[in-house]
Amino acid sequence: MILQDNEELDFNYQALIIPADAQGAQREALGRLLEDETIEKIDQLDIQVSELIKIEHPARKFDEEELLDKMEAFFNEHPRDKYGNWVYFHWRRQLIRILAKEDFVNLRTSRNRYKIKDEEQQRLYTKKIGVIGLSVGQSVALSLAMERSFGELRIADFDTLELSNMNRIRTGLYSLGMKKVWVVAREIAEIDPFLKVTIYDEGITEGNIKDFFERDGGIDLLVEECDSLPIKIKSRLMAKSMGIPVVMDTSDRGMMDIERFDIESERPIFHGYLEKFGDEKELLDILADNYREMLLAILHFEQLSERLKYSMSEIGKTITTWPQLASSVIMGGAMGAHYARMILLGQDVPSNRFYVDLDAIN
Template sequence: MILENIEGVNINYQALVMPAASKSRDNSILSQLLEDPSIEKIDQLDVQVAELIKINNPTEKLTSEDLSQRVNDYFLTNSRDGYGNWVYYHWRKQLIRVLEKEDFINLRTSRNRYKITQEEQELLYTKKIGVIGLSVGQSVALSLAMERSFGELRIADFDTLELSNVNRIRTGLYSLGLKKVWVVSREIAEVDPFLKVVIYDEGITIENMDDFFESDGGLDLLVEECDSLPVKISSRIKAKSMGIPVVMDTSDRGLMDIERFDLEPERPIFHGFLKKFGEESRLADNLVDNYREILLSILHFEQLSERLKFSMSEIGKTITTWPQLASSVIMGGAMGAHYSRMILLNQDVPSKRFYVDLDAFIKE
């Protein structure tokens, strides 16, 4: 069996979801995987069903014996052999048994309530989010996935994972050399194989930008976390032209930018910090002569932490690029996911630049 030829599934970064009932078909993919001794099988279906019964009956105090009987009764109605799904993770060589899709989603999001209401959760499932850049972007994407705050996630990054990235990107050494989009897509699939993730492994380019923003009805929100200044500018101009809100964390002093182009279609990009460099449509042409000045204007250099200011003076001398710490990136990912959810749920989130500076809070 050659799994690489399964239609519509890229086993480098997508999980293969198979109904348990398909096992009964002769020579089915599932049958072959179940019979393969090199593949680890994990079947915790009874435990999942027991938890599903508990969340569906919150007023009942069920003993372990009660639950065991309820599980047995459940499988009298739903044949265990044919119920649920098997999920194959090629990169882990693991085959894992899970609930039916609707039950899986219901159980996996049960501890979101009522921080996120059922109506809000269903609204979020209709939303498409784009994430450009997968350092802070990885933390945002994983937080959004764990909360199930989207119906489709588009992730873009051209880079591969290097050892120095692991100071802030949550993954293992087994991911070294892999494309960052593959790493993030795999991690999301391992949390929830039913989430839709679309990858752009060349990053954002002139050729694919329209597809990234416009395909299938277009994005509802952009999380911009890339290092490329031309892409930062061009993606914002594109988002503004389509009325798409933008969220960005800068991983220094908890700097967060929110630009509500959906509510303010004429709002200047980057809060107007680049007005002195000319019209937005000409910024790309001005980058050659004003790259450093434009970058420092976006970062608002005077407000950077003293350590980041010093680090920037050392680029090309003792370091190759500016540093980012895991604590800052993880916090930025959480804030990015939080404000993205609020925006998508039509809650009151204005355009704003603000700081969540943990050092400053201690000094107050």
């Protein structure tokens, strides 16, 4: 983020963006960073400008001399020492030179066209997405960030990264013991430091659920990927009351779950799989006595893969929790991001639960 007056930066997960033409305190801070020999400096601005020129002239094939002339003209108009931004990633001890924001965004999304139209891309920048749970949720969040499909992303998870998580969460050993929200927020900042990410590092609680859903006009879509059954139920009841669509993936048999509470205000949560337990507003009151039965009903036990069914019988015996594989989680993340984008753009996505089961495809 670009630091403004009286604004604090959370160095746990936010990168510091300093304009190359900064003045005053920002200029002094940039000078100190540039002089610090312990910080790696990466200045590939010329390559970025070269690519920017090419996308702005798609019908032309520049030879080397022509491209150099165009770059010289660019820097005559935008003096190199005053153009663009320096981005400091303190957790990497790296200071990286990038384009000015408008040029950066234009170039970074240039390969989205016309899979995402320009007017659709701009519309996505007005949207706020909430993600609860950062296993599959990490893959959804990173896919959304790479496509630049939001204006703000709110991510919630109370947990820290453990070694066993790394069979499905894409990060390095340097992240062990770190809060999962920091891991994801840092990765997004490394992709695009201009993206707004808001973290809830206690997960979703009674104290913050209202803020998560309602702050600054509220979220436009919820991606629910947490392991907590009470939070699954509570977050859906909140989403339903506010008319917010919900997307979920279970990373088994490619199951994708979509609930369009934005267009079906009376739709039962979880497609009605919990209706046999009574009024949905009272589900949390009876959850303790019906936990396993409710969980199996939500998962639609009969539709689970045989290996996951067996795995669930081994929980507490030979394994501590149900397994998830990177291949399934990454695929689920991609599908979640895909349908989130379609919903936010007003495309035809009905409430549904369906399977993209790779094992069943011959």
